Amino acid sequence: MNVRAQVSMMFHLDKCIGCHTCSLACKNIWTDREGTEYMWWNNVETKPGTGYPTRWEDQDKYRGGWQKNGNGSVHLRATDKLRGFTNIFHQPYLPTIDDYYEPWTYRYGDLFDAPAGDDQPTARAISLITGAPIDIEAGPIWDDDMGGSNIYAANDPDFSELTEPEKQAFFEMERMVFFYLPRICNHCLNPGCVAACPSGALYKRGEDGIVLVNQNVCRAWRYCVSACPYKKVYYNWKSGKSEKCILCYPSLESGQAPACFHSCVGRIRYLGVVLYDADLIEETAAAPDDELVQRQREMILDPFDPAVIAQAKKDGVHHSVIESAQKSPVYRFVKEWQLALPLHPEFRTLPMLFYIPPLLPVLARMEDGDTYNVDATDYFGSLDKARIPIKYMANLFTGGNESHLVETFEKLLTVRMFKRSGEVGDVSLEKVEEMMTATGLTAEACEEIYRLTSLPTFDERFVIPPMHREYATELMGDPYTFKAETGFGFRGKPVRGL
């Protein structure tokens, strides 16, 4: 056992209202510079949909992530020690800006400067790269709310396993259904981006697991962009450096939540530290597709177990971090209640952002021909009639393992029925108890899941471990000098080289 701590995340998709506040909070802080306009370190996609960059999940096109070898190890799809050198002059699988979109603004001055005339003046769209007028053909949320669904949603890579009738069912007007998928970097345990960088510019911070790009070491080889299956490393075409979500580590280090978490309107986001066994990384990453979710859960250790605590201390995990792990909401959702699932575990990067799959659009259905209702009588049976096929959700969250999703949905339904029996009283107690026995949830667990889902306070959603940067500061030099400096550790001007 080799215990490490990871700042880990959980998004509750039933609560996301698709407002994009998170994306804007992030953009305003980190990516409003030239060369980064097209980057959305946090983006929110409509599912079904093709996402951003277009069809990022299609690894036959982008070759992100890892593949299993026969012998229980994994290899990157995009690169290896040899191709790291032979493809360095031109990378066959690198996305280009057109796979994202050409960023633009409007020539607002036209509104003021236009000569008097019969027509309203318009502000022409101009490219933020060339400055020339452009016709806007794509944007970061081009298919928001299933706009253009016959082009975009119909091309969702997660439909690959679905039959034609199942696919068609998505697009019948009356059954049309969608949900939102907010995405940030997963700060993976087996990050493809780190392993692919020939310069070693990307690294995982030992103490908290945040994955970063050292801007002074990056040489623009761009392998990280190709190797990240989630396309969460972005190439800054202006500075000639790759950039990615930094989980707002300067905020975390001062005990505050990252901007997208802090600003989340639906309060769908949870953050906390989990302890995991780093010795299991490689074998877990090489597990069969349908075992990946379970095996990743097994890597996450019980922070109350004395043996784990003893080993954690030996491996240098600060006791305050262990205490924080004991209060972590992510640990409860992922490990204790086994409700949250990783996104596309079959990419084998062991992502540490987990999602509670959305129950509402799955179950809500038309009853009397004009109102949508959740079936309150059929209990688990209603899952069979789900509007979004379980298979589709399984392609997203469990590497195709449908039983994990059914288990998760059954638990969510149980909590719902448990509360309904208490609040509305139209569900019989025996029924609820039957459901609890079937899912293994106790009444206390149901109550706690309900509380942490619906009524959590700010401090219950974000349990930020002390990051102990004072130790790092001490190593870097005189703490009293450091105190008077900005503290980012990056003091040169980030200007493009000659």
Place this chain on the structure above:
Amino acid sequence: MTFAQLLFGVFPYVAIILAVVGTFWRYWSDKFSYSSLSSQFLETKQLFWGSVPWHYGILVVLTGHLVAFLFPRSILGWNGVPIRLYILEGLALIFGILAVVGLALLIVRRLNNPRLWKVTSTMDVVLLLVLLAQVIAGVWTAIFYRWGSSWFAAFATPYLWSILKFQPDIALVSNMPWMVQTHIVGGFVLLALLPFTRLVHLLSFPYEYMWRPPQVVIWYRRSRLGGS
């Protein structure tokens, strides 16, 4: 001092000093600026046809120069038989032409794409022009003076060593055809330009990747640790 002395006796030292001091200065004062500044993200298709032949062509040709510099006897020995001289010259010519064609395509690509104008600096233009002149002079030499490889081993190598020994022997090169002389001076110009252009990416060849473990984990309380 004659013009030849200036070109072949003084300028090489200026170039070497600029290269060494400039490189250290840039690395020390602005690490952030070290980058290959790839533009594949803005345009990828034409880049393939330019960048790949250019880089492979120039790498092979440069390796040839290096071998002739370090082991001149081996080259002279090999070239002792005319047919072998032709094989060597022919191969060098092929890779030289690859480099010229690749570079020309890269220049055309840059001219044709407004997106790329945004990421083209003055130094990029200077560098492209000098490089183009340099490879054309090289290929010219290969075509019109088919003893180029032997000549390099017999004259340029001792000349280069004489520079390194601080006793520049200008006579070795000052009577060469002017195209060859251009090529020699061009080489030193490129050396001088190195720290002031994107050529610095030559110095960031990521050889460490060959033996480093795939995952990089950095701890603030421990030294840099590999782990998977």
